[in-house]
Each structure stands twice: as structure tokens, then as C-alpha cells.
Amino acid sequence: MQTKRMTFSSRWLPYALLAPQVLITLVFFVWPASQALWQSMLREDPFGLRSTFVWFRNFERLFADPHYLDAMKTTAIFSVATTFLAMAVSLLFAVMVNRMLRSRDWYTTLLVWPYAVAPAIAGVLWWFMFNTSVGIVPYMLQGFGYDWNHRLDGTDAMILVVIAAAWKQISYNFLFFLAGLQSIPQSLIEAASIDGAGRIKRFWTIVFPLLSPTTFFLMVVNVVYAMFDTFGVIHATTEGGPARATNILVYKVFRDGFVGGNLGSSAAQSVILMAIVIVLTVIQFRWIERRVNY
Amino acid sequence: MARIVMDDLHKVYPGGVKAVTGISLDIADGEMIVLVGPSGCGKSTLLRMVAGLETITGGTLSIGDRVVNTLEPADRDIAMVFQNYALYPHMTVYNNLAYGLRNQGVAKPEIERRVQEAAAMLQIGDYLQRKPRALSGGQRQRVAMGRALVREPSAFLFDEPLSNLDAKLRVQMRVEIRQLQKRLGTTSLYVTHDQLEALTLADRLVVLNAGRIEQVGTPMELYQRPETLFVAGFIGSPAMNMIEMGYLRDRGAAPSTLPAGTDLVGMRPDDMLLSAPAEPHLSLSGRVMLLEPAGAESHIYVSLDGNDQPITVRIPGLPTMQEGAAITLHVPLGALHPFNTASGRRVSG
Ligand SMILES: Nc1ncnc2c1ncn2[C@@H]1O[C@H](COP(=O)(O)OP(=O)(O)O)[C@@H](O)[C@H]1O
Ligand SMILES: [Mg+2]
Numbered sequence: 107m108q109t110k111r112m113t114f115s116s117r118w119l120p121y122a123l124l125a126p127q128v129l130i131t132l133v134f135f136v137w138p139a140s141q142a143l144w145q146s147m148l149r150e151d152p153f154g155l156r157s158t159f160v161w162f163r164n165f166e167r168l169f170a171d172p173h174y175l176d177a178m179k180t181t182a183i184f185s186v187a188t189t190f191l192a193m194a195v196s197l198l199f200a201v202m203v204n205r206m207l208r209s210r211d212w213y214t215t216l217l218v219w220p221y222a223v224a225p226a227i228a229g230v231l232w233w234f235m236f237n238t239s240v241g242i243v244p245y246m247l248q249g250f251g252y253d254w255n256h257r258l259d260g261t262d263a264m265i266l267v268v269i270a271a272a273w274k275q276i277s278y279n280f281l282f283f284l285a286g287l288q289s290i291p292q293s294l295i296e297a298a299s300i301d302g303a304g305r306i307k308r309f310w311t312i313v314f315p316l317l318s319p320t321t322f323f324l325m326v327v328n329v330v331y332a333m334f335d336t337f338g339v340i341h342a343t344t345e346g347g348p349a350r351a352t353n354i355l356v357y358k359v360f361r362d363g364f365v366g367g368n369l370g371s372s373a374a375q376s377v378i379l380m381a382i383v384i385v386l387t388v389i390q391f392r393w394i395e396r397r398v399n400y
Numbered sequence: 401m402a403r404i405v406m407d408d409l410h411k412v413y414p415g416g417v418k419a420v421t422g423i424s425l426d427i428a429d430g431e432m433i434v435l436v437g438p439s440g441c442g443k444s445t446l447l448r449m450v451a452g453l454e455t456i457t458g459g460t461l462s463i464g465d466r467v468v469n470t471l472e473p474a475d476r477d478i479a480m481v482f483q484n485y486a487l488y489p490h491m492t493v494y495n496n497l498a499y500g501l502r503n504q505g506v507a508k509p510e511i512e513r514r515v516q517e518a519a520a521m522l523q524i525g526d527y528l529q530r531k532p533r534a535l536s537g538g539q540r541q542r543v544a545m546g547r548a549l550v551r552e553p554s555a556f557l558f559d560e561p562l563s564n565l566d567a568k569l570r571v572q573m574r575v576e577i578r579q580l581q582k583r584l585g586t587t588s589l590y591v592t593h594d595q596l597e598a599l600t601l602a603d604r605l606v607v608l609n610a611g612r613i614e615q616v617g618t619p620m621e622l623y624q625r626p627e628t629l630f631v632a633g634f635i636g637s638p639a640m641n642m643i644e645m646g647y648l649r650d651r652g653a654a655p656s657t658l659p660a661g662t663d664l665v666g667m668r669p670d671d672m673l674l675s676a677p678a679e680p681h682l683s684l685s686g687r688v689m690l691l692e693p694a695g696a697e698s699h700i701y702v703s704l705d706g707n708d709q710p711i712t713v714r715i716p717g718l719p720t721m722q723e724g725a726a727i728t729l730h731v732p733l734g735a736l737h738p739f740n741t742a743s744g745r746r747v748s749g
Binding site: 291299301302303307316318 | 482
């Protein structure tokens with residue numbers, strides 16, 4: 107008789123089977139993470155010749171540093187704006203495509219393309235489009251009397267990176283929203299329309315609540331993306347400027363560590379980012395456990 | 401008030417499927433009409449055209465005194481009970497019932513009153529704060545009914561509302577639906593493929609076949625005088641026996657009373673008697689193939705002498721003969737249904 111529980115003939119076989127996974131985790135996660143933790147408690151002298159162990163001094167300094175607190179605020183604004191824009195636009199696309207009968211597959215295919223474009227290339231694309239001297243967007247905005255300059259104006263720069271970052275994520279969100287919409291039984295929509303709800307009302311009282319599992323999942327994914335996966339976009343467009351207006355935490359780690367050479371502080375920042383990722387991951391797993399919330 | 405009139409309704413789906421081809425029907429206020437027919441004959445399509453969920457591609461439809469061809473479902477003053485109930489899964493039972501009223505802008509105390517009243521009528525008062533997934537199939541069915549009731553519409557539309565229930569519950573809900581409908585006196589259009597459900601629920605029965613009406617009438621009219629071969633075969637269980645006129649002639653049993661043009665003679669299983677009646681009748685002999693006791697009644701399957709055609713006989717109680725025994729069946733001439741195969745219709749004369 108076969109039981110559910112696997113039994114191995116050799117005592118060592120299960121360990122051997124697990125070993126590659128454990129090894130990869132050790133080499134690519136545990137080791138760098140512990141390095142970062144260790145480094146975050148060191149302080150290097152200006153010439154990088156010797157370092158001293160300073161306990162949590164690097165963290166204390168960070169939280170007293172107005173630039174760091176600014177970067178946190180910038181990150182919050184950037185993440186929320188990117189998530190909102192990426193989700194709102196993709197939901198709109200999904201709703202529109204879901205209503206099509208014949209051309210649905212065509213649109214779906216076309217809308218997925220941006221996901222295949224490398225972040226740096228996409229960044230260059232946006233850099234050209236918004237370029238203050240040769241770009242099409244500033245040229246058109248000029249027509250409306252708006253003087254676009256993301257190299258001088260912090261708000262313009264923020265809008266640029268939000269659009270560029272959100273654009274990348276729309277394909278992904280779109281696919282999930284479309285699948286979510288298609289899993290809502292047509293008869294519910296019909297029942298609601300007989301119950302006197304117009305198109306808009308049906309969307310907000312039936313469709314949107316029934317999409318909430320998808321929406322919540324995407325929200326976490328998008329926040330994680332905006333916070334950690336947008337380095338390429340920012341590097342190719344604004345490089346964190348002007349005057350740190352788009353200097354989000356991830357970019358600041360790079361700037362302080364690799365450009366500024368302050369490895370201790372940079373490591374401390376990475377540790378904080380790691381803590382944020384862990385919290386977001388836990389939230390997401392918790393939620394997946396009880397997926398259906400209605 | 402809520403008379404429903406269909407005048408030459410047509411439905412062609414975008415792909416070119418002709419689902420409904422020229423249906424005319426006049427439904428009186430308060431009447432319970434059952435649409436019955438085999439799967440794919442266009443019952444749901446017709447019902448959904450009345451509901452406003454499918455566009456009407458030809459003809460006119462009026463509810464009350466208004467032509468509603470192009471009105472939105474919400475503006476037709478109808479309520480529908482779906483086959484899968486279509487309850488809003490994220491709302492409590494109370495909110496499921498109240499949703500339509502809120503959309504209509506009914507005042508809060510009035511909503512409360514109507515929901516409580518419907519809940520009492522359907523005995524779902526205890527579940528008002530539950531979500532649909534915490535209910536059994538029967539309870540969901542009641543909630544779906546309740547959602548239609550609270551609206552106090554001028555017509556109810558039912559699309560096979562009982563087909564997802566087990567046999568016992570189905571009978572119980574059938575009775576309840578009929579009682580409710582009679583009490584409220586609301587015009588109703590009920591779709592089913594189950595002829596027993598159709599016979600027991602209907603004031604008038606509409607038999608559909610391939611998108612058109614075969615026959616309209618009371619259940620008794622359809623049972624006693626089916627106008628087409630299709631209706632004869634569809635209504636009644638076990639189905640009507642069909643015997644060719646040629647066979648009867650060969651056996652010298654052809655009655656002279658049948659109208660000219662008859663080439664197929666229908667006989668209900670209950671009209672085939674084991675002992676000769678006093679009235680004029682014809683007699684057929686055969687052999688018992690199989691006995692099938694079914695509680696209060698029994699079915700005898702007989703193979704006729706000469707062509708081995710199987711015939712079903714229904715008798716009350718238990719059969720007394722043995723399988724394999726010779727048997728003679730007697731059919732009163734008044735119980736014969738004369739048909740013409742070429743036209744597919746009853747021969748009247
Ligand atoms: N949305 C649709 N598009 C195309 N054809 C359809 C659609 N719905 C139903 N049909 C076709 O119309 C015919 C009648 O369907 P329906 O009204 O659902 O039958 P019933 O309810 O009697 O089983 C069938 O041949 C079916 O395949
Ligand atoms: Mg159907």
C-alpha cells in the first residue's frame with residue numbers, strides 16, 4: 107500500500123535532494139544578507155583602509171538624516187502613485203478588452219508586449235520622449251502652455267518616473283485583471299442589470315468587489331515592484347534628480363554606496379529595505395492562505 | 401395589467417444561429433405559462449428576450465401596455481430567477497434581497513418591510529445575515545426566489561430554477577412556487593425541459609421545438625389531444641406508443657372510424673387495457689417482454705405479434721402475468737390519436 111507520506115530507503119537521500127536548493131539559498135541569499143548585516147554595523151575611514159565596529163550607529167545616523175527621511179517620503183509617493191496609475195490603467199484596459207468579442211485575443215497580445223521590453227531600453231525610450239530639447243511630450247505640452255522640464259522641476263521629474271515605471275507594469279496587471287474579470291459569472295452581471303443597476307453601478311457594486319482578491323494581490327506585487335524593481339527606470343531617466351526629487355530608497359543605496367563610497371550607511375539602508383520586503387511578503391502569504399475574502 | 405404579448409418574435413444570434421423563428425403568444429395577466437421543449441430548442445433564448453438580456457432581432461414584444469423591444473432589463477419591470485441562482489456572493493442574504501430595491505431608490509423602512517415579508521414567506525428569515533456560500537442548495541433557491549419577490553414586479557421569469565436541486569427538494573419547491581404564484585397572482589413565464597414539472601405548474605403549456613411553437617394549451621389539452629407527432633412524443637411518461645396503420649390493416653384490426661390520411665396511430669400506455677371494455681375497441685396480441693413494477697403502478701413491455709414492435713403498457717398496481725406469456729391488449733377507439741407522418745400533424749376528421 108502506498109501511503110501519502112513518502113518514505114526513503116536511504117537516510118541521506120532526502121538531504122541530498124534538498125542540498126542544491128539549500129546551497130543556492132545559502133550562496134545567493136543568506137551569505138550576502140549576512141554580509142550586509144555585518145557591513146551595516148561597520149564604519150569605514152574616509153580612505154577605505156580600515157573599518158571599525160560601531161553597532162547600530164549607522165542606523166541611528168540614517169534616521170536622523172533628513173535626506174534619508176526625504177528619500178522615504180519620495181519612495182512612498184512614488185510607490186503609491188506608480189501602483190495606483192499602473193492598476194487603474196490596466197483595470198480600464200481589462201474592462202474594455204473583456205467587453206470585446208472578436209478582437210479580444212489581438213488586444214491581449216498587443217498589451218502584453220511592453221512586459222518584454224528591458225527596463226533600461228524602456229527608460230531610454232521615455233528619456234527621448236520627454237527630452238526637454240528633442241522630446242515629443244514637452245513639445246506638445248508647450249502647445250497647451252505648459253513648460254515641461256523634468257531636469258529642473260522636481261514634480262515633472264516625479265511624474266516622468268511614475269509614468270515610465272507604471273507603463274512597464276501595466277501588461278502584468280492587465281493579464282491578471284482580465285483573468286479576474288473572466289472568472290466573474292455573466293449571470294451575476296445580468297441579475298444586477300435586471301435589479302436596476304446601470305453599467306457604472308454594476309461595476310462598483312458587483313464587479314469591483316468580486317475582483318478584490320486580484321486587486322489586493324496586484325497591489326502588493328506593484329508596491330514591491332515600485333520600491334525595488336525600478337532602479338533601471340530611474341537610472342535611465344532622472345538618476346534620482348533633480349535635487350534628489352526622485353531619489354527613492356533603492357536608488358539611494360546605489361548612490362551612497364557605489365557613488366558616494368559610504369558602504370556602512372549603504373549596507374544599513376539595504377538591511378532596512380530587506381526588512382520591508384520581508385513584511386510585504388508575509389502580508390502576501392498570509393493573504394494567499396485565505397484567498398477568498400467574500 | 402401585466403399582459404405579455406409576443407408578436408412574431410425572431411432571434412438570430414450574431415454567429416447566424418436562428419434560435420427563435422416566429423413566436424407569437426398572448427399571455428394573460430396573472431397567468432402561469434410554462435415553456436417546455438428539448439435542450440437547445442430556444443426556451444432560454446425566448447425568456448432572455450423577454451428579460452431584455454438578448455436583443456430582439458424581429459417582431460414586437462409588449463409587457464403591460466408598452467412595447468419593450470429596446471428597453472433595458474431594468475426598465476421592463478420584470479424579475480428573473482436564474483438556473484444557477486446568480487446570488488451576489490459578496491453580499492449577505494439581506495443585501496441580496498435589498499439590492500434591487502436600493503437601486504430603485506425605495507425608502508429604507510420600506511426595504512426593511514419588504515425584505516422581512518419575503519423572508520417570512522420563504523422561511524429564510526434566519527439566514528438574512530449569512531453569505532450565499534454558507535447556504536444549502538435549497539436555501540439558495542429560496543433566496544433567489546426572494547430576490548424576485550421583493551421587487552413586486554409585473555412578471556416573473558424562471559429559467560429552469562429547480563434543475564440544480566435533488567428530486568425530493570425539486571417536488572417541494574415546485575409546489576411552493578405554484579402556491580406563491582397563485583397567491584401573488586403575478587404573470588409568470590417558466591422555462592423547463594422537464595415535462596412533469598411543466599404539466600404540474602402550468603396554466604397553459606407552450607411546447608417549443610427548434611425555435612418555433614408546436615402547440616399551446618392547458619396541460620390536459622396537450623395530453624389528451626396532441627396536435628403534432630412531436631408533442632405526442634414529448635408530453636406524457638412513458639411516451640405514447642406509435643403503431644403504423646399498415647400493421648393494423650394487415651392484422652385486420654384497422655378501425656374504420658379513423659379519418660382518411662391517417663398512417664400512424666398513437667396510443668397512450670394507460671389506454672392499453674388488459675381486459676376488453678364495453679365500448680368499441682381494437683385488440684392487439686403480443687408477448688410480454690419485461691415487467692417493471694414501479695410502486696403504485698407497473699409498466700409492461702410487450703412485443704407485438706408479427707413485427708416485434710415494443711409497446712409500453714401502464715397498469716395500476718402489480719402485474720399478475722409472467723414474462724414471456726402471451727397477452728392481448730384492448731384500446732378503446734376513442735383513445736386513438738390519428739397522425740400523418742408526412743405532415744407530422746394530427747389528422748382531424
Ligand atoms: N450566445 C449565443 N450565441 C450563439 N448561439 C447561441 C447562444 N445562446 C444559445 N445559442 C444557440 O441557440 C439555440 C437555443 O439555445 P437556448 O435558448 O439556450 O436553448 P434551451 O434553453 O432551450 O436549451 C441553441 O442552438 C444554442 O446553441
Ligand atoms: Mg436553457
